[in-house]
Amino acid sequence: MTAVREGARQVMAWLHGWTGLLLGWVLFVMCLAGTLSVFKPEIGRWMRPEATAIADPAQAIAAAGNWLSRNAPDATGWYLAAPDGRMRTVEAAYDTGGAFLYRALDPVTGAPVARETFGGEFFYRLHFELELPFPWGRLLASLAAAVMLIALITGIIAHRRIFRDFFTFRPRKGQRSWLDGHNALGVLALPFHLMITFTGLITLASLSMPWAISAAYGEDVAALYREQVPGIAERAATGTKAPLAPLAPMLNEAQRRVGGAIGRVYVLNPGDKAAVVTAFRADSGQIGYTPAEISFDGATGRVLAEWSETRPAIQTYNVLYGLHIARFAPWLTRWLYFLGGAMLTLAIATGLVLWIVKRRERAPLSLANRILERLNVGVLAGVPLGCVAFLLANRLLPLGVSGRAEAEVSVALWTAAAALAVGAALPPRVAWPLLLGLVAASCAIAPWLVPLGQGDAALRIGNLMLLGFAAAFAALVWQQLRRSSVPVSRRAARAAA
Amino acid sequence: MAGGARSGREGWRYRGNVAARAVIGTVGAYAVAALLATALARTLAMPRVEAVTVATLLGFVVAPAVTIWAFLARGPWRAAAGVLAVALPLAAIVWAAGSPA
Structure with a gap:
């Protein structure tokens, strides 16, 4: 019996990893855009401060x-x-x-x-149409949601100690930290993750x-x-x-x-x-x-x-x-949806990073995994960068320009594409802090571009959130820069001893 | 499969095993869901729009279960047999119920 269960867990862990990898990037885009869509009307207000x-x-x-x-x-x-x-x-x-x-x-x-501007409608459509023509975007989104459901279920079965994972975090321990973080994000809001994935799947049932x-x-x-x-x-x-x-x-x-x-x-x-x-x-x-x-x-x-x-x-x-x-949701529930979505987005991001970290700690990365690592940088940093670029374009493009709403979307997509190229071209230890630093800087700039004296509560809260994101991304960059310098100083200390 | 994983992840036997289960777990799972949805839509005694809704929702419940089964069963043959054991009766019901008037 034990042998069977041990085997089952290994199989499920394997399936969890591969299904996650297969459509992880698509799911990352969907979850990020979906999380933002919780505030679709408020994003619309932020993007139309004159109305x-x-x-x-x-x-x-x-x-x-x-x-x-x-x-x-x-x-x-x-x-x-x-x-x-x-x-x-x-x-x-x-x-x-x-x-x-x-x-x-x-x-x-x-x-x-x-x-x-398309306002929050952009994120809403991106969430399930992925900027692809009908019906391909929706079909890909359906497939990704199905894979997500499998990844969640296999993730649960793969877990020995689902409740202990609630309380486990071992920081600064490489693979263990990423795993703990991934588990905590996945487990803490697991009922939400299962609900949102299943209900998402059935929205496209027809x-x-x-x-x-x-x-x-x-x-x-x-x-x-x-x-x-x-x-x-x-x-x-x-x-x-x-x-x-x-x-x-x-x-x-x-x-x-x-x-x-x-x-x-x-x-x-x-x-x-x-x-x-x-x-x-x-x-x-x-x-x-x-x-x-x-x-x-x-x-x-x-x-x-x-x-x-x-x-x-x-x-x-x-x-x-x-x-x-979630249109029924009163404000507290809405924030919980946002939090749950953010956790799911981060669970996917950490899962994708974990795939690489785990393999790197075992042996030098294979060529395929080195390509995956670089694509990870481009997608995980590039998609958020594209989203902020969309907001910046909203503030910077002249008002009268024809096809203005479409131009905002183009800015978002080209920015993300450029980030993908940068992630592919530069070594990850440079590309990560560079791209995440750009996200932080863009989030920090966006709140200041609206003419003073305009807007309302949605604008102010949106600006505060952007500043919060700026701080979070800056902290990530700081962590990365410090970490990449640590081994050198440790080596120096050991040589001196 | 876990044993196979230990004795050699690169072996063709192992790869064939995984590939077979992957096909059973995707194509098989979707086929079972589609057959169940069709069978229920044709047989449930309720207004057709209600029957269609129940059938479709249950299709989404059964599909992931079949996928998990495909990877948990003792071997790919057993996995396939399990899927067929559910799919064939459903196909028979679909065939017997025929198209609605």
């Missing part, structure tokens, strides 16, 4: 509708997210002239805010596990959608024009009937006789996603469909989904 106007959800959506009626009447749909206590602007995704646009609209005037759907619906995806969200009235455009009825009365009626503030509002085929306005109850009032929705005839304002979710399986799915996106 200070406040309006209630229904007013803001009505204003957005007015502006869009004039500027995107030909759209097949406007997909709007209403402001709430956390977000000031209306987030609008819509198509016009064949192009699909994403804009933050002023809640009072309805016009796009001056500082055109793409990664479509078999039940195709068994019951065949090719008729529209039928599935109709049955999943019965409060959406779907109908084709007629081609006959008709002005959109005023949105405000519909939205007020919606708030009354869905029993809470509205969150998202879809306007399909605006300007057509068959236009439909669908309002969803805000996700912040309960854990479950999409708890209730109501649809109006866009031309007349008459109610077409109305639904409040009570079906057990759908509700289970919606709660799992809601647990992942």
